Amino acid sequence: MSGLANVQFWAFVGVVAGIYTIFALGLQLQFGFTGLLNFGHVAFMAIGAYTMAILVVKVEWPLWLSALVAIAVSMLFGLIIGLPTVRLRADYLAITTIAFGEIIRFIAVNQQTLTGGPQGTINLTGAGRASSYNREWLDFQGWAQDQLEVILGDHATRDLTMLVLVWIVAVVLIVLLQFMVHSPWGRVLRSVREDEDATSALGKNVFSYKLQALAVGAAIGAIAGLFFAFQFSFFSPQDFDPLTTFFAYVIVLLGGTAKNWGVPVGALIFAFIFAGTRFLDFWPLSELTSADRAFLRLIVVGLILIGLMAFRPQGIFGKKEEMVLE
Amino acid sequence: MSVPERNGTILELSDVVKHFGGVAAVAGAELDVRRGSITALIGPNGAGKTTLFNIVSGFYKPERGVISFEGERIDRKPPHAIAQRGLVRTFQITKALTKMSVLENMMLAAPHQPGEQLWRLVFTPRSARAREREVHEKAHELLKLVRLDRLAGDYAGTLSGGQRKLLEFGRALMRDPTMIMLDEPMAGVNPSLGLELLDHMKRLQDERGTTFLLIEHDMEVVMNVSERVIVMNEGRVISAGPPDEVRRDQAVIDAYLGTGRGAGEPSAPAEETPPSEGDTA
Numbered sequence: 134m135s136g137l138a139n140v141q142f143w144a145f146v147g148v149v150a151g152i153y154t155i156f157a158l159g160l161q162l163q164f165g166f167t168g169l170l171n172f173g174h175v176a177f178m179a180i181g182a183y184t185m186a187i188l189v190v191k192v193e194w195p196l197w198l199s200a201l202v203a204i205a206v207s208m209l210f211g212l213i214i215g216l217p218t219v220r221l222r223a224d225y226l227a228i229t230t231i232a233f234g235e236i237i238r239f240i241a242v243n244q245q246t247l248t249g250g251p252q253g254t255i256n257l258t259g260a261g262r263a264s265s266y267n268r269e270w271l272d273f274q275g276w277a278q279d280q281l282e283v284i285l286g287d288h289a290t291r292d293l294t295m296l297v298l299v300w301i302v303a304v305v306l307i308v309l310l311q312f313m314v315h316s317p318w319g320r321v322l323r324s325v326r327e328d329e330d331a332t333s334a335l336g337k338n339v340f341s342y343k344l345q346a347l348a349v350g351a352a353i354g355a356i357a358g359l360f361f362a363f364q365f366s367f368f369s370p371q372d373f374d375p376l377t378t379f380f381a382y383v384i385v386l387l388g389g390t391a392k393n394w395g396v397p398v399g400a401l402i403f404a405f406i407f408a409g410t411r412f413l414d415f416w417p418l419s420e421l422t423s424a425d426r427a428f429l430r431l432i433v434v435g436l437i438l439i440g441l442m443a444f445r446p447q448g449i450f451g452k453k454e455e456m457v458l459e
Numbered sequence: 460m461s462v463p464e465r466n467g468t469i470l471e472l473s474d475v476v477k478h479f480g481g482v483a484a485v486a487g488a489e490l491d492v493r494r495g496s497i498t499a500l501i502g503p504n505g506a507g508k509t510t511l512f513n514i515v516s517g518f519y520k521p522e523r524g525v526i527s528f529e530g531e532r533i534d535r536k537p538p539h540a541i542a543q544r545g546l547v548r549t550f551q552i553t554k555a556l557t558k559m560s561v562l563e564n565m566m567l568a569a570p571h572q573p574g575e576q577l578w579r580l581v582f583t584p585r586s587a588r589a590r591e592r593e594v595h596e597k598a599h600e601l602l603k604l605v606r607l608d609r610l611a612g613d614y615a616g617t618l619s620g621g622q623r624k625l626l627e628f629g630r631a632l633m634r635d636p637t638m639i640m641l642d643e644p645m646a647g648v649n650p651s652l653g654l655e656l657l658d659h660m661k662r663l664q665d666e667r668g669t670t671f672l673l674i675e676h677d678m679e680v681v682m683n684v685s686e687r688v689i690v691m692n693e694g695r696v697i698s699a700g701p702p703d704e705v706r707r708d709q710a711v712i713d714a715y716l717g718t719g720r721g722a723g724e725p726s727a728p729a730e731e732t733p734p735s736e737g738d739t740a
């Protein structure tokens with residue numbers, strides 16, 4: 134059980150939670166506040182990570198420019214997927230986004246010269262340059278680590294630096310989103326979620342607001358993708374399977390729908406469960422192989438979701454009275 | 460604001476047709492509403508009144524016909540564009556934004572809020588905040604009018620049926636419309652408050668020249684408040700004119716009798732009409 138006390142390990146869990154927080158914030162805006170059933174959110178993460186890596190490696194653009202363009206491309210895809218679908222009934226958007234997520238993943242698998250194919254970024258420019266997209270980031274992270282050392286001394290490890298960076302971005306995004314959803318703009322989004330007809334009868338262009346929510350959510354998803362790429366310095370299409378979107382929904386529901394501060398809490402619980410199941414190595418679970426035990430966490434996540442729906446359907450931060458309003 | 464000319468037509472419909480499957484809900488309706496008037500639209504249940512509202516407000520596309528508002532065609536315009544032109548409608552089956560507060564329901568409706576655009580929210584936050592203050596004040600005034608000011612902070616989803624009707628009415632007024640179409644605004648509202656709302660409508664008509672078209676089953680209200688009555692039956696306009704004339708129109712009497720209601724006498728159909736929880740919106 135020595136792992137439980139391992140700071141490095143928990144720093145890593147914290148980084149993953151931070152990335153998932155950012156990722157799920159995009160979904161919170163789209164689903165939680167606007168009521169859009171986006172089941173392909175992972176695609177925006179994939180587009181963010183891949184666009185950035187490809188631009189850095191193949192076009193040799195600087196990292197920051199590539200990252201900005203990656204966010205813009207993701208927003209563009211948000212608009213493209215929204216244009217034909219958001220006028221239709223909610224379930225059509227759900228179906229289309231599922232397909233969209235899978236299409237992006239299949240493109241990543243099959244367009245080998247562009248994306249590196251199934252082996253991911255290892256193959257992006259050929260052997261030995263697996264993480265070449267990350268060089269500028271590592272320089273920056275090194276610089277940030279130096280700054281941290283001034284405060285923390287030897288404790289300022291690479292992982293801890295990343296932890297701080299991810300959470301700074303996550304908290305900034307939460308504060309920003311909190312401001313946005315409580316602005317007149319956000320009021321229209323929430324009203325779209327409540328009743329589209331009432332909203333348009335009051336002179337608001339529902340179509341346009343749905344597209345905006347999709348695009349902004351896509352941008353946030355892409356930021357999560359950037360951090361994913363920075364943290365793991367290697368990624369492949371299988372990192373972007375539909376399960377990832379499902380996890381974001383779990384996080385949003387755990388924290389509470391339409392509650393921005395619920396997202397980091399949901400993400401931390403989620404990351405803790407996910408990483409924590411590796412400590413379930415006592416009997417009788419020790420009879421299982423470690424690979425089998427890895428699947429346990431999916432069962433645990435499922436059980437928690439069932440428990441949540443049964444005992445606290447509004448999530449941790451949600452208000453119970455909102456659940457019964459019609 | 461100068462009071463617009465009170466004569467002339469503000470809304471004009473010709474040969475408007477809308478089917479649902481085999482049912483001709485609106486079958487070639489012709490009507491016009493005079494600027495600055497309070498006009499009642501009446502007719503038996505299922506006559507097509509609500510459907511007509513849905514067509515005019517852009518929620519249904521008519522299969523045929525021309526609709527013009529203030530001289531411009533609106534029959535291919537989306538609902539939000541029509542509302543932005545100053546033609547606002549309420550719903551027979553109310554549509555409260557249940558998980559938002561009563562106050563937010565009102566404030567949402569306000570026009571010209573620059574903060575509803577992201578880029579303006581970022582670049583001109585002050586104008587958004589200034590407008591927000593105006594909107595807030597106006598919302599409180601109107602909430603007082605409809606007697607919902609004490610419930611401003613409550614979820615709209617906690618309101619009763621009648622209170623939701625009042626919210627619908629207040630929300631429409633938030634837009635400062637040129638013309639309002641009200642679908643049974645008094646249904647479920649207590650009569651004395653109903654009278655106050657009618658007074659307010661008359662005041663808006665006087666002071667701003669606001670035009671009202673209201674669907675109403677209560678004949679007493681219809682006869683009292685409206686200077687013109689339009690009668691629909693089976694998707695068509697069968698009569699239009701001053702209340703006294705329309706009341707004596709044989710076609711109108713037949714239409715009501717045909718569905719088992721007596722409308723010949725001014726008092727007859729009013730009280731029996733059930734509250735508006737119909738099957739259509």
Ligand SMILES: Nc1ncnc2c1ncn2[C@@H]1O[C@H](COP(=O)(O)OP(=O)(O)OP(=O)(O)O)[C@@H](O)[C@H]1O
Binds near residue numbers: 484505737
């Ligand atoms: N969405 C719809 N789908 C199918 N049929 C509809 C729809 N809306 C209305 N109808 C039909 O169209 C006809 C007219 O309905 P409408 O709601 O316009 O009547 P109304 O005059 O408003 O009646 P009420 O006074 O009862 O509200 C009815 O026969 C109704 O069944």
Ligand SMILES: [Mg+2]
Binds near residue numbers: 508509510551737
């Ligand atoms: Mg009706």
